[in-house]
Amino acid sequence: MDALTIAMPKGRIFEEAYELLVKAGYDLPKELDDSRKLIVEAPNENIRFILSKPMDVPAYVEHGVADIGIAGKDVMLEHDRDVYELLDLGISRCYIATAGMPDTPMNEVTPRVATKYPKVASQYYRGKGEQVEIIELNGSIELAPMIGLADRIVDIVSTGKTLKENGLVEYEKIVDITSRLIANPVSYRLKQKRITELVEKLRKQASL
Amino acid sequence: MTIQMFEKPLGMRDDFPFIAKKKAELRASGTSIIQKAGYDLLQTPTLEYYETIGKISAIADNALFKLLDSQGETLVLRPDVTSPIARIAASKLLKEKMPVRLGYYSNVFRAQKREGGRPAEFDQMGVELIGDNSLYADAEVIILAWNVLKKLDIKSSRFVIGHTQLLQLILQDFGLDQEQIEKVHSAFVSKNSVGFESLAKQLPIEPSRWESFIGLMATSTVEEWQQWIDPHNAKQNSLFEDVKKLKKILDRSGLSDAVTYDLSFNSHMTYYTGLVFEVYGAGSGFPLGNGGRYDGLMKQFGLQVGATGFGLRVDRLLEIISAVPEEEDHTLILFDEQNEDLAFDRALELREQGARVTLQFAPAVMAVDSFSGLFSNVLRLEGAN
Numbered sequence: 279m280d281a282l283t284i285a286m287p288k289g290r291i292f293e294e295a296y297e298l299l300v301k302a303g304y305d306l307p308k309e310l311d312d313s314r315k316l317i318v319e320a321p322n323e324n325i326r327f328i329l330s331k332p333m334d335v336p337a338y339v340e341h342g343v344a345d346i347g348i349a350g351k352d353v354m355l356e357h358d359r360d361v362y363e364l365l366d367l368g369i370s371r372c373y374i375a376t377a378g379m380p381d382t383p384m385n386e387v388t389p390r391v392a393t394k395y396p397k398v399a400s401q402y403y404r405g406k407g408e409q410v411e412i413i414e415l416n417g418s419i420e421l422a423p424m425i426g427l428a429d430r431i432v433d434i435v436s437t438g439k440t441l442k443e444n445g446l447v448e449y450e451k452i453v454d455i456t457s458r459l460i461a462n463p464v465s466y467r468l469k470q471k472r473i474t475e476l477v478e479k480l481r482k483q484a485s486l
Numbered sequence: 487m488t489i490q491m492f493e494k495p496l497g498m499r500d501d502f503p504f505i506a507k508k509k510a511e512l513r514a515s516g517t518s519i520i521q522k523a524g525y526d527l528l529q530t531p532t533l534e535y536y537e538t539i540g541k542i543s544a545i546a547d548n549a550l551f552k553l554l555d556s557q558g559e560t561l562v563l564r565p566d567v568t569s570p571i572a573r574i575a576a577s578k579l580l581k582e583k584m585p586v587r588l589g590y591y592s593n594v595f596r597a598q599k600r601e602g603g604r605p606a607e608f609d610q611m612g613v614e615l616i617g618d619n620s621l622y623a624d625a626e627v628i629i630l631a632w633n634v635l636k637k638l639d640i641k642s643s644r645f646v647i648g649h650t651q652l653l654q655l656i657l658q659d660f661g662l663d664q665e666q667i668e669k670v671h672s673a674f675v676s677k678n679s680v681g682f683e684s685l686a687k688q689l690p691i692e693p694s695r696w697e698s699f700i701g702l703m704a705t706s707t708v709e710e711w712q713q714w715i716d717p718h719n720a721k722q723n724s725l726f727e728d729v730k731k732l733k734k735i736l737d738r739s740g741l742s743d744a745v746t747y748d749l750s751f752n753s754h755m756t757y758y759t760g761l762v763f764e765v766y767g768a769g770s771g772f773p774l775g776n777g778g779r780y781d782g783l784m785k786q787f788g789l790q791v792g793a794t795g796f797g798l799r800v801d802r803l804l805e806i807i808s809a810v811p812e813e814e815d816h817t818l819i820l821f822d823e824q825n826e827d828l829a830f831d832r833a834l835e836l837r838e839q840g841a842r843v844t845l846q847f848a849p850a851v852m853a854v855d856s857f858s859g860l861f862s863n864v865l866r867l868e869g870a871n
Binding site for chain 2: 340341342343360362363364365366461463464466467468470474
Protein backbone atom coordinates (compact mmCIF):
# COMPACT_ATOMS: atom_id res chain seq x y z
CA MET A 279 0.00 0.00 0.00
CA ASP A 280 1.50 3.34 -1.06
CA ALA A 281 2.09 5.83 1.73
CA LEU A 282 -0.21 8.81 1.37
CA THR A 283 0.50 12.30 2.66
CA ILE A 284 -2.54 14.54 3.08
CA ALA A 285 -2.28 18.28 3.66
CA MET A 286 -5.08 19.60 5.84
CA PRO A 287 -6.02 23.07 6.96
CA LYS A 288 -5.85 23.49 10.72
CA GLY A 289 -9.05 24.11 12.67
CA ARG A 290 -12.67 23.53 11.80
CA ILE A 291 -12.14 22.17 8.29
CA PHE A 292 -9.66 19.63 9.62
CA GLU A 293 -12.17 18.31 12.14
CA GLU A 294 -14.94 18.07 9.55
CA ALA A 295 -12.69 16.40 7.00
CA TYR A 296 -11.23 14.02 9.57
CA GLU A 297 -14.71 12.96 10.56
CA LEU A 298 -15.57 12.44 6.89
CA LEU A 299 -12.56 10.13 6.49
CA VAL A 300 -13.53 8.14 9.59
CA LYS A 301 -17.09 7.80 8.27
CA ALA A 302 -15.68 6.66 4.94
CA GLY A 303 -14.15 3.74 6.79
CA TYR A 304 -10.59 4.88 7.38
CA ASP A 305 -8.98 3.59 10.56
CA LEU A 306 -7.59 6.81 12.01
CA PRO A 307 -6.43 7.50 15.59
CA LYS A 308 -9.45 8.39 17.75
CA GLU A 309 -7.85 10.97 19.96
CA LEU A 310 -5.80 13.78 18.52
CA ASP A 311 -4.18 14.50 21.87
CA ASP A 312 -1.99 17.42 21.01
CA SER A 313 -3.67 19.99 18.83
CA ARG A 314 -0.42 21.84 18.27
CA LYS A 315 1.13 18.95 16.40
CA LEU A 316 1.98 19.73 12.79
CA ILE A 317 2.23 16.15 11.62
CA VAL A 318 -0.27 13.44 12.57
CA GLU A 319 0.38 9.82 11.66
CA ALA A 320 -2.27 7.19 10.99
CA PRO A 321 -0.07 4.08 10.85
CA ASN A 322 -2.97 1.63 10.35
CA GLU A 323 -3.77 3.25 7.03
CA ASN A 324 -0.24 4.32 6.15
CA ILE A 325 -1.45 7.91 5.99
CA ARG A 326 0.30 11.02 7.27
CA PHE A 327 -1.50 14.31 7.80
CA ILE A 328 0.28 17.64 7.50
CA LEU A 329 -1.52 20.46 9.27
CA SER A 330 -1.00 23.83 7.71
CA LYS A 331 -2.60 27.21 7.28
CA PRO A 332 -5.62 26.89 4.96
CA MET A 333 -4.04 29.28 2.46
CA ASP A 334 -0.93 27.08 2.22
CA VAL A 335 -2.50 23.71 1.43
CA PRO A 336 -2.40 24.11 -2.38
CA ALA A 337 1.30 25.06 -2.19
CA TYR A 338 2.17 21.81 -0.37
CA VAL A 339 0.17 19.82 -2.88
CA GLU A 340 1.51 21.61 -5.95
CA HIS A 341 5.08 20.85 -4.94
CA GLY A 342 4.23 17.24 -4.23
CA VAL A 343 5.30 17.12 -0.57
CA ALA A 344 1.66 16.26 0.05
CA ASP A 345 -0.01 13.88 -2.42
CA ILE A 346 -3.47 15.20 -1.79
CA GLY A 347 -4.98 17.97 0.26
CA ILE A 348 -8.17 19.59 1.36
CA ALA A 349 -8.51 23.21 0.39
CA GLY A 350 -11.29 25.77 0.29
CA LYS A 351 -12.34 26.81 -3.20
CA ASP A 352 -11.68 30.41 -2.11
CA VAL A 353 -7.98 29.64 -1.67
CA MET A 354 -7.84 27.91 -5.03
CA LEU A 355 -9.48 30.83 -6.81
CA GLU A 356 -7.06 33.25 -5.21
CA HIS A 357 -3.89 31.23 -5.77
CA ASP A 358 -3.74 29.70 -9.19
CA ARG A 359 -1.86 26.46 -8.53
CA ASP A 360 -1.27 23.45 -10.76
CA VAL A 361 -3.26 20.87 -8.85
CA TYR A 362 -6.04 18.48 -9.81
CA GLU A 363 -9.42 19.20 -8.27
CA LEU A 364 -10.94 15.79 -7.70
CA LEU A 365 -13.96 16.14 -5.48
CA ASP A 366 -16.29 18.66 -3.93
CA LEU A 367 -16.46 17.54 -0.30
CA GLY A 368 -19.44 19.76 0.39
CA ILE A 369 -18.08 20.76 3.80
CA SER A 370 -17.32 24.24 5.17
CA ARG A 371 -19.97 25.71 2.93
CA CYS A 372 -19.88 29.50 2.59
CA TYR A 373 -19.60 32.11 -0.15
CA ILE A 374 -17.63 35.15 -1.19
CA ALA A 375 -19.65 38.36 -1.34
CA THR A 376 -19.32 42.10 -1.44
CA ALA A 377 -20.45 44.07 1.58
CA GLY A 378 -20.40 47.60 2.90
CA MET A 379 -22.19 50.16 5.03
CA PRO A 380 -25.98 50.17 4.39
CA ASP A 381 -27.30 52.35 1.58
CA THR A 382 -23.96 53.67 0.45
CA PRO A 383 -23.13 53.93 -3.24
CA MET A 384 -19.56 53.40 -4.39
CA ASN A 385 -17.40 56.51 -4.52
CA GLU A 386 -17.54 57.79 -8.08
CA VAL A 387 -13.99 59.11 -8.31
CA THR A 388 -11.97 56.39 -6.66
CA PRO A 389 -14.07 53.45 -5.52
CA ARG A 390 -12.03 51.40 -3.07
CA VAL A 391 -12.44 47.75 -2.17
CA ALA A 392 -10.70 46.09 0.78
CA THR A 393 -10.19 42.34 0.71
CA LYS A 394 -8.18 39.28 1.64
CA TYR A 395 -8.82 38.04 -1.90
CA PRO A 396 -7.32 40.67 -4.23
CA LYS A 397 -7.38 38.42 -7.28
CA VAL A 398 -11.00 37.31 -6.84
CA ALA A 399 -12.09 40.88 -6.11
CA SER A 400 -10.24 42.42 -9.01
CA GLN A 401 -11.56 39.77 -11.42
CA TYR A 402 -15.10 40.33 -10.22
CA TYR A 403 -15.06 44.10 -10.64
CA ARG A 404 -13.19 43.98 -13.93
CA GLY A 405 -15.77 41.50 -15.19
CA LYS A 406 -18.47 44.04 -14.38
CA GLY A 407 -16.53 46.78 -16.13
CA GLU A 408 -16.04 48.76 -12.93
CA GLN A 409 -12.68 50.28 -12.17
CA VAL A 410 -11.88 50.00 -8.51
CA GLU A 411 -8.80 50.26 -6.38
CA ILE A 412 -8.10 47.05 -4.47
CA ILE A 413 -6.63 47.30 -0.97
CA GLU A 414 -5.24 44.02 0.31
CA LEU A 415 -5.75 43.41 4.03
CA ASN A 416 -4.93 40.34 6.09
CA GLY A 417 -7.76 40.31 8.58
CA SER A 418 -10.60 42.26 10.22
CA ILE A 419 -11.69 43.30 6.75
CA GLU A 420 -14.96 44.64 8.22
CA LEU A 421 -13.04 47.56 9.67
CA ALA A 422 -12.33 49.07 6.27
CA PRO A 423 -15.81 50.44 5.43
CA MET A 424 -16.47 51.38 9.06
CA ILE A 425 -13.55 53.77 9.21
CA GLY A 426 -13.75 54.94 5.62
CA LEU A 427 -10.79 53.07 4.13
CA ALA A 428 -12.98 51.41 1.51
CA ASP A 429 -16.52 51.58 0.12
CA ARG A 430 -16.85 47.85 -0.16
CA ILE A 431 -15.23 44.70 1.10
CA VAL A 432 -14.97 41.35 -0.64
CA ASP A 433 -14.92 38.57 1.91
CA ILE A 434 -16.09 35.15 2.98
CA VAL A 435 -19.62 35.03 4.42
CA SER A 436 -20.77 31.92 6.24
CA THR A 437 -23.49 33.04 8.65
CA GLY A 438 -23.41 36.78 8.11
CA LYS A 439 -23.10 37.30 11.85
CA THR A 440 -19.83 39.23 11.73
CA LEU A 441 -21.22 41.60 9.11
CA LYS A 442 -24.35 42.25 11.14
CA GLU A 443 -22.50 42.85 14.39
CA ASN A 444 -20.46 45.51 12.68
CA GLY A 445 -23.43 47.18 11.02
CA LEU A 446 -22.52 46.06 7.50
CA VAL A 447 -24.82 44.65 4.84
CA GLU A 448 -24.16 42.21 2.07
CA TYR A 449 -24.48 43.58 -1.47
CA GLU A 450 -23.66 40.97 -4.11
CA LYS A 451 -22.81 37.30 -3.88
CA ILE A 452 -19.76 36.46 -6.00
CA VAL A 453 -19.24 32.71 -5.76
CA ASP A 454 -20.18 29.69 -3.63
CA ILE A 455 -17.37 28.06 -1.68
CA THR A 456 -16.91 24.54 -0.36
CA SER A 457 -13.86 22.46 0.52
CA ARG A 458 -12.31 20.46 -2.30
CA LEU A 459 -10.13 17.41 -2.44
CA ILE A 460 -7.11 18.30 -4.53
CA ALA A 461 -4.20 16.17 -5.77
CA ASN A 462 -0.70 16.67 -7.02
CA PRO A 463 -0.68 15.71 -10.74
CA VAL A 464 2.31 13.39 -10.37
CA SER A 465 1.03 11.70 -7.20
CA TYR A 466 -2.32 11.27 -8.92
CA ARG A 467 -0.59 9.24 -11.63
CA LEU A 468 1.89 7.35 -9.48
CA LYS A 469 -0.60 6.48 -6.72
CA GLN A 470 -3.71 6.51 -8.87
CA LYS A 471 -5.29 3.39 -7.43
CA ARG A 472 -5.10 4.55 -3.83
CA ILE A 473 -6.21 8.09 -4.61
CA THR A 474 -9.22 7.07 -6.75
CA GLU A 475 -10.26 4.64 -4.05
CA LEU A 476 -10.19 7.45 -1.50
CA VAL A 477 -12.12 9.74 -3.84
CA GLU A 478 -14.84 7.11 -4.32
CA LYS A 479 -15.17 6.46 -0.59
CA LEU A 480 -15.37 10.15 0.17
CA ARG A 481 -17.78 10.80 -2.68
CA LYS A 482 -20.27 8.50 -0.97
CA GLN A 483 -19.89 10.42 2.28
CA ALA A 484 -19.80 13.92 0.88
CA SER A 485 -22.98 15.61 1.97
CA LEU A 486 -24.10 16.93 -1.38
CA MET B 487 14.25 49.72 -7.58
CA THR B 488 17.79 49.31 -6.41
CA ILE B 489 19.48 46.13 -7.47
CA GLN B 490 21.79 44.49 -5.00
CA MET B 491 25.25 43.50 -6.21
CA PHE B 492 24.63 39.74 -5.97
CA GLU B 493 21.14 39.79 -7.41
CA LYS B 494 20.18 38.04 -10.64
CA PRO B 495 17.14 38.67 -12.83
CA LEU B 496 13.98 36.84 -11.72
CA GLY B 497 14.19 33.13 -12.42
CA MET B 498 17.86 33.09 -13.46
CA ARG B 499 20.18 30.60 -11.80
CA ASP B 500 23.90 30.03 -11.45
CA ASP B 501 25.03 26.48 -12.09
CA PHE B 502 27.72 25.80 -9.53
CA PRO B 503 30.49 23.39 -10.54
CA PHE B 504 28.84 20.28 -9.08
CA ILE B 505 25.56 21.06 -10.86
CA ALA B 506 27.35 21.90 -14.09
CA LYS B 507 29.15 18.58 -13.86
CA LYS B 508 25.99 16.59 -13.15
CA LYS B 509 24.29 18.38 -16.03
CA ALA B 510 27.12 17.58 -18.43
CA GLU B 511 26.92 13.90 -17.48
CA LEU B 512 23.15 13.90 -17.89
CA ARG B 513 23.48 15.57 -21.25
CA ALA B 514 26.12 13.10 -22.41
CA SER B 515 24.18 9.98 -21.42
CA GLY B 516 20.84 11.32 -22.65
CA THR B 517 22.04 12.50 -26.03
CA SER B 518 24.02 9.30 -26.58
CA ILE B 519 20.77 7.29 -26.33
CA ILE B 520 19.07 9.73 -28.69
CA GLN B 521 21.87 9.53 -31.23
CA LYS B 522 21.99 5.75 -31.05
CA ALA B 523 18.32 5.72 -31.99
CA GLY B 524 19.29 7.40 -35.25
CA TYR B 525 18.60 11.02 -34.39
CA ASP B 526 20.90 13.86 -35.45
CA LEU B 527 21.48 16.59 -32.89
CA LEU B 528 21.03 20.20 -33.89
CA GLN B 529 20.98 23.63 -32.32
CA THR B 530 18.57 26.46 -33.10
CA PRO B 531 19.19 30.19 -32.44
CA THR B 532 18.60 31.80 -29.06
CA LEU B 533 16.70 34.68 -30.66
CA GLU B 534 13.69 34.22 -32.91
CA TYR B 535 11.03 36.52 -34.32
CA TYR B 536 7.99 37.05 -32.14
CA GLU B 537 5.79 37.07 -35.27
CA THR B 538 6.77 33.50 -36.17
CA ILE B 539 8.19 31.31 -33.42
CA GLY B 540 6.89 33.50 -30.60
CA LYS B 541 3.30 33.14 -31.74
CA ILE B 542 3.52 29.55 -32.99
CA SER B 543 5.23 28.20 -29.87
CA ALA B 544 1.92 28.11 -27.91
CA ILE B 545 3.73 29.47 -24.86
CA ALA B 546 1.61 32.12 -23.13
CA ASP B 547 2.42 35.61 -24.36
CA ASN B 548 3.31 36.90 -20.91
CA ALA B 549 5.83 34.09 -20.47
CA LEU B 550 7.87 35.21 -23.49
CA PHE B 551 10.99 37.31 -23.04
CA LYS B 552 10.65 39.99 -25.71
CA LEU B 553 13.19 42.45 -27.01
CA LEU B 554 13.66 44.65 -30.06
CA ASP B 555 16.36 44.30 -32.70
CA SER B 556 17.99 47.27 -34.40
CA GLN B 557 15.28 47.27 -37.10
CA GLY B 558 12.58 47.55 -34.48
CA GLU B 559 11.36 43.97 -34.99
CA THR B 560 10.18 42.17 -31.87
CA LEU B 561 12.33 39.19 -30.97
CA VAL B 562 11.81 36.48 -28.38
CA LEU B 563 14.29 34.36 -26.46
CA ARG B 564 13.71 30.79 -27.64
CA PRO B 565 10.61 29.70 -25.68
CA ASP B 566 10.57 26.11 -26.95
CA VAL B 567 12.55 23.94 -29.33
CA THR B 568 9.78 22.12 -31.16
CA SER B 569 8.62 25.10 -33.20
CA PRO B 570 12.11 26.15 -34.41
CA ILE B 571 12.78 22.55 -35.41
CA ALA B 572 9.46 22.44 -37.25
CA ARG B 573 10.58 25.60 -39.08
CA ILE B 574 13.88 23.99 -40.06
CA ALA B 575 12.22 20.78 -41.16
CA ALA B 576 9.73 22.71 -43.28
CA SER B 577 12.52 24.61 -44.98
CA LYS B 578 13.69 23.28 -48.27
CA LEU B 579 16.87 21.69 -47.01
CA LEU B 580 15.26 18.84 -45.14
CA LYS B 581 12.02 18.42 -47.04
CA GLU B 582 13.47 15.85 -49.39
CA LYS B 583 14.89 13.73 -46.62
CA MET B 584 11.61 12.99 -44.84
CA PRO B 585 11.11 11.36 -42.48
CA VAL B 586 13.79 13.23 -40.53
CA ARG B 587 14.89 12.42 -37.02
CA LEU B 588 16.23 15.40 -35.11
CA GLY B 589 17.34 15.57 -31.49
CA TYR B 590 18.30 18.48 -29.29
CA TYR B 591 19.65 19.54 -25.94
CA SER B 592 18.96 23.20 -25.55
CA ASN B 593 18.07 25.90 -23.07
CA VAL B 594 14.69 27.61 -23.31
CA PHE B 595 13.39 30.79 -21.68
CA ARG B 596 10.02 31.33 -20.04
CA ALA B 597 9.39 34.32 -17.84
CA GLN B 598 8.12 33.46 -14.37
CA LYS B 599 5.56 35.58 -12.58
CA ARG B 600 5.02 33.43 -9.54
CA GLU B 601 7.45 32.82 -6.69
CA GLY B 602 10.82 34.12 -7.77
CA GLY B 603 12.49 30.74 -7.34
CA ARG B 604 11.05 29.03 -10.39
CA PRO B 605 13.57 28.87 -13.21
CA ALA B 606 12.95 31.15 -16.17
CA GLU B 607 15.74 29.48 -18.11
CA PHE B 608 16.08 25.73 -18.20
CA ASP B 609 17.42 22.98 -20.42
CA GLN B 610 15.26 20.68 -22.47
CA MET B 611 16.31 17.46 -24.12
CA GLY B 612 14.19 15.77 -26.72
CA VAL B 613 13.54 14.57 -30.24
CA GLU B 614 11.28 15.35 -33.17
CA LEU B 615 10.38 12.72 -35.75
CA ILE B 616 9.00 14.59 -38.73
CA GLY B 617 7.36 13.20 -41.87
CA ASP B 618 5.96 9.96 -40.48
CA ASN B 619 2.20 9.62 -39.91
CA SER B 620 2.24 6.10 -38.64
CA LEU B 621 1.68 4.87 -35.12
CA TYR B 622 5.16 3.37 -35.28
CA ALA B 623 6.55 6.90 -35.09
CA ASP B 624 4.44 7.55 -31.96
CA ALA B 625 5.64 4.30 -30.44
CA GLU B 626 9.24 5.10 -31.34
CA VAL B 627 9.36 8.44 -29.50
CA ILE B 628 7.61 7.05 -26.41
CA ILE B 629 10.00 4.13 -26.21
CA LEU B 630 12.93 6.46 -26.77
CA ALA B 631 11.80 8.74 -23.92
CA TRP B 632 11.45 5.65 -21.75
CA ASN B 633 14.96 4.51 -22.67
CA VAL B 634 16.42 7.92 -21.84
CA LEU B 635 14.76 7.82 -18.42
CA LYS B 636 15.97 4.28 -17.87
CA LYS B 637 19.51 5.28 -18.76
CA LEU B 638 19.27 8.15 -16.26
CA ASP B 639 18.06 5.68 -13.64
CA ILE B 640 14.78 7.50 -12.94
CA LYS B 641 12.68 5.43 -10.55
CA SER B 642 9.12 4.35 -11.35
CA SER B 643 8.68 6.54 -14.39
CA ARG B 644 5.14 6.61 -15.70
CA PHE B 645 3.57 7.69 -18.97
CA VAL B 646 0.03 8.95 -19.31
CA ILE B 647 -1.29 8.69 -22.84
CA GLY B 648 -4.32 10.32 -24.38
CA HIS B 649 -5.54 10.94 -27.92
CA THR B 650 -6.63 14.47 -28.84
CA GLN B 651 -8.39 13.58 -32.08
CA LEU B 652 -10.18 10.52 -30.77
CA LEU B 653 -11.41 12.48 -27.76
CA GLN B 654 -12.66 15.21 -30.08
CA LEU B 655 -14.66 12.69 -32.14
CA ILE B 656 -16.12 11.09 -29.03
CA LEU B 657 -17.17 14.46 -27.62
CA GLN B 658 -18.84 15.24 -30.95
CA ASP B 659 -20.80 12.01 -30.57
CA PHE B 660 -22.30 13.44 -27.41
CA GLY B 661 -23.76 16.20 -29.54
CA LEU B 662 -21.46 18.98 -28.37
CA ASP B 663 -20.46 21.90 -30.56
CA GLN B 664 -16.91 23.22 -30.82
CA GLU B 665 -17.34 25.86 -28.14
CA GLN B 666 -18.68 23.32 -25.67
CA ILE B 667 -15.93 20.88 -26.57
CA GLU B 668 -13.31 23.50 -25.78
CA LYS B 669 -14.82 24.06 -22.34
CA VAL B 670 -14.71 20.32 -21.69
CA HIS B 671 -11.09 20.25 -22.93
CA SER B 672 -9.99 22.87 -20.47
CA ALA B 673 -11.63 21.03 -17.56
CA PHE B 674 -9.80 17.89 -18.72
CA VAL B 675 -6.44 19.65 -19.02
CA SER B 676 -6.58 20.82 -15.42
CA LYS B 677 -8.19 17.52 -14.36
CA ASN B 678 -10.88 19.53 -12.66
CA SER B 679 -13.45 16.83 -11.90
CA VAL B 680 -15.59 19.19 -9.87
CA GLY B 681 -15.63 21.79 -12.64
CA PHE B 682 -16.27 19.10 -15.25
CA GLU B 683 -19.32 17.73 -13.44
CA SER B 684 -20.87 21.14 -12.94
CA LEU B 685 -20.09 22.00 -16.57
CA ALA B 686 -21.69 18.73 -17.68
CA LYS B 687 -24.95 19.77 -16.02
CA GLN B 688 -25.15 22.75 -18.36
CA LEU B 689 -24.42 20.72 -21.49
CA PRO B 690 -27.13 19.10 -23.63
CA ILE B 691 -26.20 15.55 -22.63
CA GLU B 692 -28.99 12.99 -22.97
CA PRO B 693 -29.94 11.75 -19.49
CA SER B 694 -29.39 8.15 -20.59
CA ARG B 695 -25.78 8.93 -21.51
CA TRP B 696 -24.96 11.01 -18.41
CA GLU B 697 -23.10 8.24 -16.59
CA SER B 698 -21.13 7.48 -19.70
CA PHE B 699 -20.19 11.13 -20.19
CA ILE B 700 -19.01 11.57 -16.59
CA GLY B 701 -17.06 8.33 -16.94
CA LEU B 702 -14.86 9.88 -19.65
CA MET B 703 -12.64 11.32 -16.96
CA ALA B 704 -11.95 8.04 -15.18
CA THR B 705 -10.20 5.72 -17.61
CA SER B 706 -6.81 4.12 -17.18
CA THR B 707 -6.73 1.26 -19.70
CA VAL B 708 -7.28 1.01 -23.46
CA GLU B 709 -9.99 -1.61 -22.91
CA GLU B 710 -12.04 0.95 -20.99
CA TRP B 711 -11.94 3.29 -24.00
CA GLN B 712 -13.86 0.74 -26.07
CA GLN B 713 -17.25 1.68 -24.60
CA TRP B 714 -17.16 5.13 -26.25
CA ILE B 715 -16.12 3.91 -29.68
CA ASP B 716 -19.04 4.02 -32.10
CA PRO B 717 -18.83 0.78 -34.12
CA HIS B 718 -20.26 2.54 -37.18
CA ASN B 719 -17.77 5.38 -37.13
CA ALA B 720 -14.88 4.35 -39.38
CA LYS B 721 -12.55 7.16 -38.30
CA GLN B 722 -13.02 6.43 -34.59
CA ASN B 723 -12.44 2.76 -35.16
CA SER B 724 -9.26 3.24 -37.12
CA LEU B 725 -7.85 5.62 -34.49
CA PHE B 726 -8.81 3.21 -31.74
CA GLU B 727 -7.16 0.34 -33.61
CA ASP B 728 -4.00 2.48 -33.75
CA VAL B 729 -4.06 3.00 -30.00
CA LYS B 730 -4.51 -0.72 -29.45
CA LYS B 731 -1.60 -1.49 -31.75
CA LEU B 732 0.50 1.12 -29.97
CA LYS B 733 -0.27 -0.52 -26.65
CA LYS B 734 0.86 -3.86 -28.05
CA ILE B 735 4.18 -2.38 -29.14
CA LEU B 736 4.70 -0.64 -25.81
CA ASP B 737 3.84 -3.79 -23.87
CA ARG B 738 6.32 -5.74 -25.92
CA SER B 739 8.97 -3.12 -25.19
CA GLY B 740 8.60 -3.53 -21.45
CA LEU B 741 6.37 -0.55 -20.72
CA SER B 742 3.25 -2.54 -19.86
CA ASP B 743 3.26 -1.47 -16.18
CA ALA B 744 4.43 2.05 -16.87
CA VAL B 745 1.59 3.42 -18.97
CA THR B 746 -1.82 4.81 -18.04
CA TYR B 747 -4.27 5.26 -20.93
CA ASP B 748 -6.45 8.17 -19.90
CA LEU B 749 -8.94 9.14 -22.56
CA SER B 750 -9.44 12.57 -20.99
CA PHE B 751 -5.71 13.29 -20.90
CA ASN B 752 -4.98 16.35 -22.93
CA SER B 753 -2.53 19.18 -23.35
CA HIS B 754 -3.01 22.92 -23.10
CA MET B 755 -0.73 23.16 -26.15
CA THR B 756 -3.21 23.59 -28.94
CA TYR B 757 -0.99 22.29 -31.73
CA TYR B 758 -1.23 18.65 -30.66
CA THR B 759 -3.43 16.72 -33.05
CA GLY B 760 -3.19 13.04 -32.15
CA LEU B 761 -1.53 10.97 -29.51
CA VAL B 762 -0.32 13.04 -26.53
CA PHE B 763 1.58 11.97 -23.46
CA GLU B 764 3.16 13.21 -20.28
CA VAL B 765 5.96 11.64 -18.24
CA TYR B 766 6.25 11.45 -14.46
CA GLY B 767 8.78 9.99 -12.06
CA ALA B 768 9.05 9.38 -8.33
CA GLY B 769 10.73 12.23 -6.50
CA SER B 770 9.39 15.17 -8.44
CA GLY B 771 6.03 16.82 -7.89
CA PHE B 772 6.09 18.13 -11.45
CA PRO B 773 5.92 16.33 -14.80
CA LEU B 774 9.34 15.41 -16.19
CA GLY B 775 8.35 15.98 -19.78
CA ASN B 776 5.71 15.60 -22.40
CA GLY B 777 5.20 14.99 -26.06
CA GLY B 778 2.85 13.94 -28.77
CA ARG B 779 1.79 14.33 -32.37
CA TYR B 780 1.70 17.88 -33.68
CA ASP B 781 0.73 17.72 -37.36
CA GLY B 782 -1.07 21.02 -36.78
CA LEU B 783 2.19 22.83 -36.06
CA MET B 784 3.74 21.61 -39.31
CA LYS B 785 0.70 22.92 -41.14
CA GLN B 786 1.44 26.41 -39.85
CA PHE B 787 4.74 26.20 -41.71
CA GLY B 788 2.88 25.12 -44.84
CA LEU B 789 3.78 21.46 -44.67
CA GLN B 790 1.20 18.67 -44.60
CA VAL B 791 3.23 16.01 -42.86
CA GLY B 792 2.99 14.09 -39.66
CA ALA B 793 5.30 14.94 -36.80
CA THR B 794 5.76 13.67 -33.28
CA GLY B 795 8.29 14.10 -30.52
CA PHE B 796 9.01 14.57 -26.84
CA GLY B 797 10.83 17.02 -24.61
CA LEU B 798 12.21 16.34 -21.14
CA ARG B 799 12.82 19.02 -18.49
CA VAL B 800 16.48 18.71 -17.54
CA ASP B 801 16.07 20.83 -14.38
CA ARG B 802 13.49 18.41 -13.00
CA LEU B 803 15.49 15.35 -13.99
CA LEU B 804 18.53 16.79 -12.20
CA GLU B 805 16.52 17.17 -9.04
CA ILE B 806 15.63 13.50 -8.79
CA ILE B 807 18.63 11.79 -10.32
CA SER B 808 20.37 9.84 -7.62
CA ALA B 809 23.66 11.59 -7.02
CA VAL B 810 26.49 9.11 -7.32
CA PRO B 811 29.06 10.38 -4.84
CA GLU B 812 31.97 8.91 -6.74
CA GLU B 813 35.37 9.54 -5.25
CA GLU B 814 37.12 11.30 -8.03
CA ASP B 815 40.84 11.03 -8.47
CA HIS B 816 42.18 14.55 -8.32
CA THR B 817 45.83 15.30 -7.61
CA LEU B 818 47.17 18.54 -6.22
CA ILE B 819 50.75 19.52 -6.83
CA LEU B 820 51.95 22.29 -4.55
CA PHE B 821 55.21 23.81 -5.63
CA ASP B 822 57.49 26.72 -4.80
CA GLU B 823 59.84 28.73 -6.93
CA GLN B 824 62.70 26.28 -6.41
CA ASN B 825 60.76 23.30 -7.77
CA GLU B 826 58.84 25.06 -10.50
CA ASP B 827 60.26 23.09 -13.48
CA LEU B 828 59.99 19.79 -11.65
CA ALA B 829 56.35 20.47 -10.81
CA PHE B 830 55.45 21.41 -14.39
CA ASP B 831 57.03 18.23 -15.74
CA ARG B 832 55.34 16.07 -13.13
CA ALA B 833 51.92 17.57 -13.89
CA LEU B 834 52.35 17.01 -17.61
CA GLU B 835 53.40 13.44 -17.02
CA LEU B 836 50.44 12.66 -14.75
CA ARG B 837 47.94 14.31 -17.06
CA GLU B 838 49.26 12.27 -19.95
CA GLN B 839 48.56 9.17 -17.90
CA GLY B 840 44.98 10.37 -17.65
CA ALA B 841 45.01 11.87 -14.15
CA ARG B 842 43.28 15.11 -13.23
CA VAL B 843 45.93 17.43 -11.85
CA THR B 844 45.78 20.88 -10.31
CA LEU B 845 49.04 22.75 -10.29
CA GLN B 846 49.27 25.37 -7.57
CA PHE B 847 52.01 27.76 -6.48
CA ALA B 848 52.15 27.04 -2.74
CA PRO B 849 52.79 30.51 -1.31
CA ALA B 850 49.62 31.77 -3.03
CA VAL B 851 47.44 29.45 -0.96
CA MET B 852 46.06 31.04 2.17
CA ALA B 853 45.02 27.92 4.11
CA VAL B 854 47.08 25.00 2.87
CA ASP B 855 45.38 22.33 4.99
CA SER B 856 41.80 23.05 4.03
CA PHE B 857 42.78 23.60 0.40
CA SER B 858 44.63 20.27 0.28
CA GLY B 859 41.53 18.63 1.74
CA LEU B 860 39.70 19.17 -1.55
CA PHE B 861 41.96 16.68 -3.34
CA SER B 862 42.42 12.95 -3.23
CA ASN B 863 46.23 13.09 -3.54
CA VAL B 864 48.60 15.87 -2.59
CA LEU B 865 52.11 16.14 -3.86
CA ARG B 866 54.28 18.76 -2.21
CA LEU B 867 57.31 19.88 -4.14
CA GLU B 868 58.76 22.48 -1.82
CA GLY B 869 62.23 23.40 -0.57
CA ALA B 870 65.37 21.42 -1.38
CA ASN B 871 64.49 17.82 -2.13
